[in-house]
Every structure is written in structure tokens, then in C-alpha cells.
Amino acid sequence: MNDKRPVNLDLSTIKFPVTAIASITHRVTGVAIFLALPILLWMLDRSLASPESFADLKALMTSPLVKLVVWAILAVLLYHLVAGIRHLIMDTGVGETLEGGRRGAKLVFIISAVLILLVGGWIW
Numbered sequence: 621m622n623d624k625r626p627v628n629l630d631l632s633t634i635k636f637p638v639t640a641i642a643s644i645t646h647r648v649t650g651v652a653i654f655l656a657l658p659i660l661l662w663m664l665d666r667s668l669a670s671p672e673s674f675a676d677l678k679a680l681m682t683s684p685l686v687k688l689v690v691w692a693i694l695a696v697l698l699y700h701l702v703a704g705i706r707h708l709i710m711d712t713g714v715g716e717t718l719e720g721g722r723r724g725a726k727l728v729f730i731i732s733a734v735l736i737l738l739v740g741g742w743i744w
Contacts, residue, residue: 642725646703652696659693687743694739699732 628634636644666677680686706728710716715724 638725639721649696649700656693695736698735
């Protein structure tokens with residue numbers, strides 16, 4: 621088979637459409653949620669074990685590094701939630717056109733950014 625198609629193996633030169641970026645980011649945030657689960661479960665365990673461990677966890681939450689980690693986890697959760705709702709809406713047949721997909725992807729980024737900033741203000 622003589623294939624004359626051009627081959628571009630340098631991914632840094634490819635310009636992804638906004639829909640692809642939204643989809644890839646949704647998948648990456650899903651993996652990040654899976655990796656963050658041990659932290660969240662540990663925090664839940666410490667908060668429920670005893671009043672003393674809850675007080676210790678509350679004191680730990682005053683650290684800027686811990687606040688940053690919690691904010692990052694919540695940011696990942698919020699983006700994944702908003703993008704997942706977009707996928708559910710698309711499953712009903714809304715926004716399946718090329719323009720609808722672009723508009724939906726942009727809305728996911730905007731809504732997620734607003735929610736992430738709001739939760740950041742709540743944490744900090």
C-alpha cells in the first residue's frame with residue numbers, strides 16, 4: 621500500500637478546536653478526580669473520627685498550601701461536573717451541530733471559570 625498522505629507527528633504544531641480542548645480537559649479532570657480521591661477520603665475520615673481530629677483538620681486547613689490543594693481539587697470537580705452536564709445535554713440532542721458544540725464548549729469554560737473563582741473566594 622502506497623500511502624501519500626502527509627504525516628505530522630509533532631502534536632505541538634496541531635491547533636485543536638475548542639470542542640476538542642473541552643473534551644480532552646474533561647477526560648484529564650476525570651483522572652485528576654480519581655487521583656484526588658485518597659486525599660478527600662482521608663479528609664472525610666479525619667473530620668468524622670473524633671472532635672479532636674476534626675479540630676486538627678480545621679487547623680490544617682488554615683495553611684495556604686492546603687487551601688491551594690483543596691481549591692485545585694474543587695476546581696477539577698467543578699470543571700468535570702459542568703462538562704459532564706454538557707455531555708448529558710448533548711445526549712438529548714441539544715447542541716450536536718458544529719456551532720452548537722463550539723458554543724457549548726465555550727460555555728463550559730466560562731461557567732467553570734466563574735464557579736472556580738467563586739469557590740476560590742469562599743476558600744481563601
